Amino acid sequence: MRESQIAEFVTPILAHYGLDLDAVEVVPAGKRRLLRIVVDGDGPTGTGPLLDDIAEATRAVSAGLDETPVVGSAAYTLEVSSRGVSRPLELPRHWRRNVGRLVAVTTTAGEKLTGRVTSTTETSALLDVEGTPREVALADVSKALVQVELNRPKNLLAAGEDETADEDEDPEHDDEIEDEN
Structure with a gap:
């Protein structure tokens, strides 16, 4: 399972859902492997993708990976998540x-x-x-x-953003969807 081949395969699938591929990581996890795909996107307000968008893209990525030899034959767990606040701003x-x-x-x-x-x-x-x-x-x-700001000033919230939005942002627990394969 090569990260570069996986990245090349999933990038057009994610683009179909308005998402950018941010990272691909393959981590050994006992007899299985964890395939972690980190995504980013503008979303409807320009501040990041919605969980529903990530969920739809995860289903499409999972189905696509099931049909291609790019991941090999060993069992793996697919995890697709947003960047979250723990990843540095690089681009x-x-x-x-x-x-x-x-x-x-x-x-x-x-x-x-x-x-x-x-x-x-x-x-x-x-x-x-x-x-x-x-x-x-x-x-x-x-x-x-x-x-992370628990009480961001209301005048600085993005359009449509809940004033408690950051309260749910935990650097250790990004929005993620897992799929066992």
Whole structure:
């Protein structure tokens, strides 16, 4: 089971559901293997995919993998999940999908700052750091993580987002769908 072959196979399936492939991981789990596929997408509000979208894509990926030799003949467990807040912001689309969120950033120069993403481009992000605008070039970011806020200000919630949305975000338990094969 090669991650690159799996990625090549599932990418067009996920694209059909408006999802981007973020990562493929194959992890030994006893006699079985865990095939973890991490997805991302804009979703209806531009802030990430809905659980229903991930569930539909999981069924399609599972059916497709059952019909192809790309996973081999050994038993595996398929897990498809969203990026969640535990994965670092690495690509411009990750930053774009997190406008309004608080992020902790470490620059390549070692500077650490925490600010709210107010806007992004393909090459930079504008952060509000304690009331002061600060532009950060994405090329100068060595690590950036979304910070979980239990009481995010209502004026910063995305359209249609529940004010308790972050309360359900646990870095250790991303939205995930599992399928035993």
